[in-house]
Amino acid sequence: MEIDVRRLLFVLVWLCALPATATPRLGAIASAHPLATEAGFEVLAAGGNACDAAVAVSAALAVVEPVSSGIGGGGFYLIQRRGAEALFVDARETAPASATRDMYLGADGQPVRRKSLDGPLAAGIPGEPAALVHLTRRCGRLDLDRNLAPAIRLAAEGFEPDAFHLQMTAMRKSALAASPAAAVIFLDQGEPPKPGFRLVQKDLAAVLQRLARSGKAGFYDGQTARLIIDGVNAAGGAWTEADLRDYKAVERRPLRGRHRDTDILTAPPPSSGGVALITALNILEGYALNLRDAVTGKHLIIEAMRRAYRDRAEYLGDPDFVVMPIAQLLSKDYAAGLRAGIRPDRATPSAGLPGAPAAAEGTDTTHFSVVDTHGNVVSATLSVNIPFGSGFVPPGTGILLNDEMDDFSAKEGSPNTYGLVGNHANAIAPGKRPLSSMTPTILRRGDSVAVLGTPGGSRIISMVLLGTLTFAQGNDDPAAWVSTGRYHHQFLPDVVEYEPQGLGETDIAGLQRLGHSLKQVDRRYGNMQAIAWNTRSGAMQAASDPRRQGSAQVR
Known part of the structure; x- marks a missing residue:
């Protein structure tokens, strides 16, 4: 029998476009990357619930979608557990203690655009690692080591980035090239990689392992914290041990x-x-x-x-x-x-x-949704702001830091990078979280x-x-x-x-x-x-x- 290949391809594409529909054994996950969705199902199959899956998906997205989110960024988790009150976990970044209202203004009193976008001065204190620990302990069924295992494996073994990742790498080449540690990871001999490039993130795998082993202290204290602070401050930022140690995900x-x-x-x-x-x-x-x-x-x-x-x-x-x-x-x-x-x-x-x-x-945020068969629901949106955040990686960490400080109003009545303006309610202040959409x-x-x-x-x-x-x-x-x-x-x-x-x-x-x-x-x-x-x-x-x-x- 002769097969109409074009008709067959049309049917296959049409079927792929349909929503997945079933009475599930594990649950449902929708995320921005197939490897992240797979990570979530891996922990559901291991006996985890929607909170465990949310941790696994978040961490995997930090590895495979660094354009949009990461453990150098933050986000919001909305959680409805069966038979319990709903939770909202605020893991938004905070301004460091050194932040001032006019820190991005030039001598003429006008905002200097790139200061709040590129490099460590643009970064707020990351919140996502604290959220991964908080969710695991607050509403998960598995331990953190199990929930982070898929992300650690993806970071250590590597993966081939998709076309969108490669396109955004080319767009942010200059910011990535300005950070030697970022350039080694995300560029190929100083140039945006081509299809077939394998992105391996050994330092990030080690950071995730320390987080899995020691919880919040594995990121906000000890070796990881020292590497972050040394890298940020050597490159023109001004973070302290207290900035990291005092960060908390807030319910x-x-x-x-x-x-x-x-x-x-x-x-x-x-x-x-x-x-x-x-x-x-x-x-x-x-x-x-x-x-x-x-x-x-x-x-x-x-x-x-x-x-x-x-x-x-x-x-x-x-x-x-x-x-x-x-x-x-x-x-x-x-x-x-x-x-x-x-x-x-x-x-x-x-x-x-x-x-x-x-x-x-910035528009390069990510969202995922999870429902498990126990009736638990998670809706989560995470971000590093613009593509690849600040483009800066503290040496030895593999962590792309956010540039969420640009979400504050650098000057009342003055537009930020997207041509929009804010007022005093969203002005920069130490320890403050920028307004988000x-x-x-x-x-x-x-x-x-x-x-x-x-x-x-x-x-x-x-x-x-x-x-x-x-x-x-x-x-x-x-x-x-x-x-x-x-x-x-x-x-x-x-x-x-x-x-x-x-x-x-x-x-x-x-x-x-x-x-x-x-x-x-x-x-x-x-x-x-x-x-x-x-x-x-x-x-x-x-x-x-x-x-x-x-x-x-x-x-």
Whole structure:
């Protein structure tokens, strides 16, 4: 029988694009890299739960996706355990004790752009190692040595980076080349590597082994800490032993909201994402979007984004440093007041609303979602900020340090690397955590649970909003949440950004008639990783964003 190869290939590609669906033996994992997803299932198969899998996935991503996260960075973990209160673990980086409000300003009083982006001065004290220890002890079933074993193996034996990694290496070549230790690891004879390059990270494997053996002290004290401090300070940074020793992952109370018949569990400050998400949903609750034409529906969503992002910039920061009117911002009555200012037939100029633009974050973050068969759920978003973070590796560690200090407002009213501005609530201060848009989220509508989140800098909130609306309108297919066309408004600049194919021609023309300024960005953005779980039947589906090459599986 003759086989139609083209038809067969089409069917195989179509099948690969479908979300994995099953009643699982172990659970479901969706992450940005197949090797990280495999690491999570390895510890589930060894008797671990979703918290153990989250540790394994995080550590593996630190090895195989250093573009986006790592143990030199930080992140947020939203955890819903069966029969227990939800947890939010804040592992955001902190400013070192030497940090000052004007540390990135030049003699003319203006920000010096590269100072907060490249090299050790751009780095905050890493939080992810503390989170891996905290999660293992707080809610895991296995020991840390078992949870970190897949990552240690990947670092020691190496792997072949994918095309995106190679592309980002070329883009960040100068920053990596400026750090001799980073250049040896990530460049090939001083040049961006070609396909077939094997990335081996022996020093990182040794650091992970010390963390596995000694817990928090294995990173924040002893040999690893000395290597980090010596390397940072020799290259122009100013860290102390106390900066590392005093770092703590902090448990905070997750935010809760409700949109029609959907319950929302999401990230509190220092994430701005949860507040902005719930504010926007509260505004939109006053409209029957399913009864509106497509253009009007998108217009109303954009106006809700505009107002939620305005509040993000005006009020939010590190809760240990800033008093914030959270109850007011989450109030349905407050949202009704914001809704009253929206015209269904005309865009609101952002200049007509009081407030400052928000500081933006780097887009090369990562997200993963985990659900185990015991009913435990983890939604986690991790970051080093821009690709490869600061590009700096302290010699002997293999640790790429973040450049999350750029997420602070270097100067009130002055734009950061993404052209956005913040205010005093997010000003630099010793020990402070910079504001973030990372929005790990868990939704529930009846028996249906959605676990989702994404990288994307300031666009994270709008992406999670669009995914949430898709779920809240009755769509239980995670492939729909991760693939929906994306558009974004963040108050200032006053423009609707949209990805290619994110808006149709009718949408574009209609929104322009309503007075919106539109701008298509150069590429599709985001990398959402999502899981759907039916609590009654036990069935799960997992989906990875088609814009990148993640791995979503049910086993």
